[in-house]
Structures are given as structure tokens and as C-alpha cells.
Amino acid sequence: MFSATRFVRALSFVCLALWLASCSVVGGGKELTTYDLSAPASFDNLRGRSNAQLLISVPTALKSLDSEMIVVRPDNAEITYFGDAQWSDSLPNVLQDKLIQTFENSGRMRSVVKPGDGVVVDYKLATSIRSFELNDANRPVAKIALSVKIINDRNGRVVSSRLFKASAPAGSATPAKGVAALDSALESVLNEILVWTLKTI
Structure with a gap:
């Protein structure tokens, strides 16, 4: 028994x-290597100033981009990720942080806040991530596309909208080179978003 x-x-x-x-x-x-992105800290010949209070929401994205994984496209139809690298947070959260830092670093806005700060705002910056990837179809190239809307918070009207695109050569399809290229392309996009917003509001 x-x-x-x-x-x-x-x-x-x-x-x-x-x-x-x-x-x-x-x-x-x-073990994964964790990468962060940077926001512009200096601005040459930046003009304009706004007395508005701006809310920057978390960007929206498809599931393939809404994570800590770094997207690599071996061709235009396939999506893969670096197996040994990741972002410091989900990509939408990282981009929201860099957008806020960009406006704060410029010193040209009355106030820049995020949802939950309890501040009455004049405008909202709504962003959609169209692409944020290392494209390795031919030569490794970082590609970014962000669709951005400025919304009047008082009446919900879209004041202006624009698609921002940038690319930068990566040199090789490695995490370090790919992230460096994405960071370079993002700096260009963030500068353009800042200038456009200051002209609009």
C-alpha cells in the first residue's frame, strides 16, 4: 500500500x-539591455512663445508598438523585435515623457502638463504613433511617423493636425546603432512639433 x-x-x-x-x-x-530616448535640450533660432497651458496625453499606438519591445522590420510586411533589448517603458509612455521634456526645455510655454495633474488647460496635444522602427529591408534605417493634433480643450475642436516624419541611417542592424538612429530621427520630429505648436497656439 x-x-x-x-x-x-x-x-x-x-x-x-x-x-x-x-x-x-x-x-x-x-538579459535585456534597456534603452532610453532623449529630448532636445537646446534650440537654435527658436521663435514664438505661448501663454497657453498645454496637456500632452499618452500617444496611441497599435499593439505592435504599444510595448517595451523595439520594432525591427526585416521587410515591409514583417514585424520583429530585438531579442536582447527593450525600451525603459512602453514606447507611448516614453514618447509622452520626451514630448513634455521638449516643451519644458524650450521654456516657451506657460505650462505643460499630463493627464491627472489637475490643471485647467487650454489645448491638448493628441499623438498617434504611425511608425517607430528600424527598417532593415535594404539598408538599416530608423523610421518615425507621428500624427499629431492640437485640440481646443474648451470646445473640443481640432485646431490643426499634421503628420511628422523623419528617418536616419543606422549603419548596422544592432540595438545600439538602431536606438541611436531612432534617437536622432526623434530629435528632428520633436523640434518640428515644438515649432509647429508655438506657431499654432
């Missing part, structure tokens, strides 16, 4: 085996 003691020993062995297996999976996983 299968005694209670033998049953407990067998159960303990199974639990130990499962625990060791889980440790093996966790310990054997590939």
Missing part, C-alpha cells in the same frame, strides 16, 4: 523539480 509518508515524499520531489525548472528558465533567460 502507498503510505502517506511515501506520498508526501513523492509530492515534495515533484515540487522541488518544478521549482528547479522554474529557476532554470528564469536564470537562463537572456
